[in-house]
Amino acid sequence: MDILLIVVNVVVFLGLAPLFEGIIRKLYAKVQSRKGPPIVQPYYDLIKLLGKERLTPGNVAFKLAPMMAFASIVTVIMLVPLGFKVNILTQYADIITVIYVLTLGGVSVLLGALSSRNTYAMVGASREMITMIMVEPVLAMTLIMGALKAKGLAVSTSFFSVGDTGYGWGVALMLVVFLMALQAFVGRQPFDISEAEIEIIEGPFIEYSGPYLALFKYFMMIKQMFYAFLFVTVFMPFLQTGYYLANIGTQLGGILAVVVLISLVGSTNPRLRIEQAVRYYAVLILLSLTAVGLTVYGI
Amino acid sequence: MWLTSKIKQVLLVIKPGTVTLPYPFEPHPVPEGYRGQPSWDHHKCIGCGGCAAHCPARTIFIRDLCQDLRVMVYDGGRCTYCGRCADVCPEKAITMTKNYELATGSKKDLCTTMELFMATCNRCGRCYEMETKNAIDRMNLKGYRYDNLEMRAVLPVCTEQFDTGMLAKSDRFKRPERIGE
């Protein structure tokens, strides 16, 4: 039974992440008056990429990086409380672990970029690094706020803190900050700076192709779904129904709403320059610190 | 400022809906006067060579096999579809069809070869139209050089893309013995 919950986690995330990606693409197309690709197109993309030849212009780190990224995100999704229900793995990790393992994914992207030794990949890597340094604090603050509210570092404590102890001004502020940082978390316009197809040609991923690229793409899709999931779980505890399967359903509904928001914001904004984005991130960090401060005083 | 712009953008986007055409699944009609693949009507052609003389891309080539037989070769692989040949044709034997789906695995599918029997003037040895009005005189076009032998010699040089096999074939051209061969 314990194993079953983990399997459900993995199946739901791995199975549905490309679908949400497909929904985003479809919504982008609708905003752009296009018909757009079929919603299941990302699955086709992944299958096709996985079937292609492996080209490795870099050293062994080049091969290792996508696997590391994929492994790290799979580790995270295995222990998150899908359906508002903790599984056997959840107790072994605390929020620090979650943040570490999530960061490891970003570090793998850097590793792959640096080992490919391409000029554009270098530029992309430096941008990715800046983004990581500036945006990860918002994630950390969100989880720390939960931990402070519910007095415990455990994943379940932090994730369910809002549901357990109720909303407050701190939570409201954090909710807004999280929404503002969402585009940066998932690497969509206006913060797709590190990939920036038209400037640096997908930046860190420029030398990747075939199965390795598929792993990175899959990693990005799952990451996107994870951040939407995190928002829904932490800030929308009212979606709990009391039944496990119904909980999964409501959570997925919440994720869908977040995904719609992501695509609407993404399709109506141009990309920012890195130094403009940094100023924006700095404001976010300040706001999230404020939110944590408010929470400490119980506001 | 920012928000009003975003709202206007969303309004701009909502009105037209989806405009993508279902093209490969449904044919896309083209208007009258469209300049698609040219087609030759051998009933009307008098073999004057005006099209060959005026083709900017030099895709039309005319060669006399003997006193009575003139062969026209059109190499569609390099055609720019300007429609100049149809403009200058004195007999309107060339029409620009509406056919634009020309992708093919073999360049030969785009080429047209036409053989024409010419009546020859007994006095000067040139070909002419056999009716009362002389179309060659009526053409009155500048740069008309259907009998410019030097240019003909240059043609295969200036068009490396020109199918040499086809040229060779037109050199050795033999009438098919049966129709359809």
Place this chain on the structure above:
Amino acid sequence: MATIQALTDQLKKKFGNAVTGVENPSATQLFIDFKKEKVREICNEVLAQGGRYLVSVGTDNLAKDGTLGLIHTFAFDKEHYFLSLRTATKESEPIESITPDIPNAGWSEREYMDLLGMKFTNHPKPKKLVTADDWPSDIYPLRKEVPFNIKPLAAENVAYQLDECPEGCSIVPFGPYHPTQHEPAHFALFVDGETIKGSDYRGFMIHRGVEKLAQTQISYNEIPFLAERICGICGSVHAASYSQAVEIAVGHKISRRAEYIRTIMLEIERVHSHLLWLGVAGHLIGFDTVFMQAWRVREPIMWLGERLTGNRKTYGMIVIGGVRRDITPELKQDILNVIGTIEKEMITIKNAIIGDTAIHRRTKDVGYVSTEDTIKWSLVGPVARARNVDIDVRRDMPYAAYDEMKFSVPVVDCNDVWGTVLVRVLETFEAISIIRQALDKMPNDGPILTPFEDAVPAGMHGITAVEAPRGEVTHYVITGEENRPERWRVRAPTYPNLQGVPMMLLNNQLADVPIIIGSIDPCFSCTERMEVVDLRNGGMKVMSQSELEALSRNKR
């Protein structure tokens, strides 16, 4: 006011017998012959009198009198005429470069070093420009004795030497193939962190030998179709410009109705080109919705072109002597309907983007060039008008039916990329108004095509400019024997504007490179229309897939 008379007098007075001849065949054309020793002084004097440098034309007269000709052309916008300064030099004797004073002449002169073997003294950057890296240094392809299809052997291990990279900077290659550029061109950016400290350009990778071809292979009436294919976006402009140049050189008059139809076609092209650019600009700053929506609005005008001319882009409409197809009353109504819709949609687009601070953040203060520098570098078109330089040949040197059109020339003083966005959006409305006026005033009768009655006489010079969507196109024609021009020089608007790009890039962010290069609406094919086929691997070695892979994997 340097009128034709005043300028001639001034030059004669100042340079005495260095000026050897003056020709003034029509009110818009002035040709002055002079001795080559005074080239720099005379050009400086012309600049001082208010001339705006256009382009230089090199000619090969070796067979005739053993000289290489050089023609510097200038426009006097306020006085409405073109000035062509003609000089000649012996093959072995160098001529003084005017580039130190007129930076925009740099490319023209480098071109003739490569193509005609001219020698220039004091040129600040006498590097190879046009010919391939491995092109033999003793073959000058534009000379008459060189056949148009010459194919010298390819050489290995020859590469263009980039300019010195400034201290502490690293080189980021931009191109030859890059998603920003729709055509190959290589920008080497010298980057400090993300800030650009300098750049070098190596382009001209797609010469198609258009001018050589026209001078050796095809005839007057066929060149408009070749000219139209110089550019995929502003084809009619080149066809119109070439036809006008020949008509001006010979003094041929076409019917008024044909001139009106030309005007309408040119303006239809402007509407479609500006919408295209707006979309591309959106794409370059990562705003794909603007891209898709602008192109959606543009699509009806492409279909309109199809109905008017038989093709959606390469109209093939304008030929020497007039136009090929008439505008019937039904088509007239059709045009009015289409431009009405487009005007409505354009207003919506304008309102949606004009106040969008997100777009402002990416375009304002990006690609700054001061008004003085713009004039000094002779930038043209929307790039110049966005930098407070009020030039537009439609108004200054009226051609076709523009003399009867009422329109304003939008000029803004933003001096940045945002200014070019504004200028282009406003110009679209002006273009729509011009189409309406032209349809309204067009005479109902008159032939649409007035062909030449006699053969074109040789040795006549003609210069004309047409305002393309990107800026002005200048064509210089010298008529020749054998029913084809002896020299046909095309200067596309990207030619001067691209030379100003390094100046625009300086001290900007790497992320802004696409939009800065995009803001001049670059058309590399237009710029590189010149000369013989440039095949790097003339030998055509076919590589197998594994060989290619091995090559690409072992690149480091």
